[in-house]
Amino acid sequence: MSRYDEGTERTFAALPPAQGRGFAQTWWGQAWLKSLEDAALDSQQLKAGRRLARAGAVGAVTVRPGRITAVVQDRDRTARRADVLLEELSDEQWDRFLDMAVERAGHVAALLDREMPPHLVEDAAAAGVELLPGMGDLEPECDCDAWDHCGHTAALCYQVARLLDQDPLVLLLMRGRGERALLGALQARSAPRAEPVAGPEGVDAAEAYATGDILPSLPTLPELPSEPGTPPSLDTDAPPAPGIDPGALHHLAARTAVEAHRLLARALRAEAEQQGSEPELTAAQDAVRLAVGAPEGSVAARLAEGSGRSREGLTLATRAWSLGGPAALAVLEEEWTVEAETLVRARAALEAAWDEDERPVLRAGFNRWTVVGEPAQLRLGRDGRWWPYRKERGRWVPAEGAALDPATALSSAEADSGDGEA
Known part of the structure; x- marks a missing residue:
């Protein structure tokens, strides 16, 4: 009997075969599989598990705190019960996670949208709560009597990665909290507290003097806007000053707003991440950043020249940048020997x-x-x-x-x- 409320067991119908596609599309689904693949001692069992999962051999999956279970059929139709165990979070860890989540409205909104953004996981880790499993955290049990991950438990893990893609709350259920309990606790912590009843005017003089050097607490950090701001319109009757290109100026303001929004998002979680400063962009890289969404004409031509690329080369570079920033740009333009x-x-x-x-x-x-x-x-x-x-x-x-x-x-x-x- 679980120590948590009702609704801490969910059963998902068997998924169709996954021929010709990866099992995890989201980053958290991929992190789940990485935990399995890093810890498994026999790569052949992993391959057998992928083969069974792709063939649709994994039956309905039951998820409850600390355990996932399914019946997996071998190629000879032999049915095996496979279980994978994951340690539940303690009550203290749950309290830390919930307190952390309500401090950022974006975290609660992401969970309600069935998403698990990286900064939520990173903020949780900074609070001492590891949501995603690490190496060796997925403990297998199977009635085929294998002592490590077998093809049956591996197939179950690959299938669960697809479930996590659809709903990361499945992971939180495995960690010990059902959706009803989780959202109820978040709502209770988010509710405004009642104002204290006003007492009689005045305080004791000695008490006031003793506490006079106590500073008030710092204000809470501002919430991150949902999207970058929009620069003001430059469409006026007054002609531009000599040497001023209104189109270029408007685009520069828009890209500056995007960059400011990104830097603010990074600063708001910098303490949790304990990360250093980002490498400074080169002039060629910064020209590519500015060229994202640039209007055709003189603006694009100037940015292409500043980046040291042709117009066609700049188009490819901005396409790469939009998919992954400096890392994607490096992959586009660098060849290196893998050794x-x-x-x-x-x-x-x-x-x-x-x-x-x-x-x-x-x-x-x-x-x-x-x-x-x-x-x-x-x-x-x-x-x-x-x-x-x-x-x-x-x-x-x-x-x-x-x-x-x-x-x-x-x-x-x-x-x-x-x-x-x-």
Whole structure:
């Protein structure tokens, strides 16, 4: 019997087969799988689990505090009960998490929208609460008597990654709180407190003197606006001064508002993240940042010149920047040799991403793996993430943002393939 309220057990119907797609599309779903893949001792069992999950062999999944359960069918139709255990948060940890969440309205709004933004997880970690599992936190139990993760528990974990994509509150249920209890506690903490009843006027003189040097508490930090501000209109009857381009000035103001909003968001969570200052952008990088959304004409031409690129090259650079900032721009423009441990990890990730009969034929060159006969390519970033590219009109262009799983990344490149050139 759970120590929490009713509603702390949910059962999800069996999901259809997941042929040709990655199991986790969200970053928190990918973090769940990383915990499994980092801790499993037998990569063959992981591959067997992916194969079973892709084939739809995982039955209905029951989620309750500390445990997930499902019946998984082997290829010979033998049914196995698989369980995966995850340690519940203590009452003290839940209190810290709830107190942290209500301090930021954005955290509560994200949970209500079934999202788990990185800053929520980071703020929770700063409060001593690890929401996502780490290496070794997913403990397997299976009636096939395997002592480590087997194909059945691995298949269950891959299926749960798809459930987490749809609703991260499933993870909080595993950590010990059902949706009803969680939202009720958040609402109770968010409710305004009743004003104290006014007492008689005046205070004791000795008491007032003793507390006279106590400063009032600092005000709470401001809430982050939902979006950047809009610069004022420059559409007036007065002609611009010589040398002033109103279009360029308006665009500069708009991009400054976007950057100010990003920096404010970073500053509001800087204490929790304990992060250092960001590397200063080069002039060429900053020109690309400013070129995002720039109007055609003189503004775009000046920014292309400032970035040291052609107009077409600047278009590609801004496309990459919009998908991942400086990291995505570096992947677009840098070729580097993958060596030593980085190469071993890359090959292992590519080997594990697909079943043998589904794996595409890849031609490697530097940090780029091109699908033979297809206009699709994977590029490895220096941070270990995979970036999907596709060929359009004879040029490789970024397709989507990065993914930890190469199969997930490649599926987004293949979804809207270009002109068919390999």
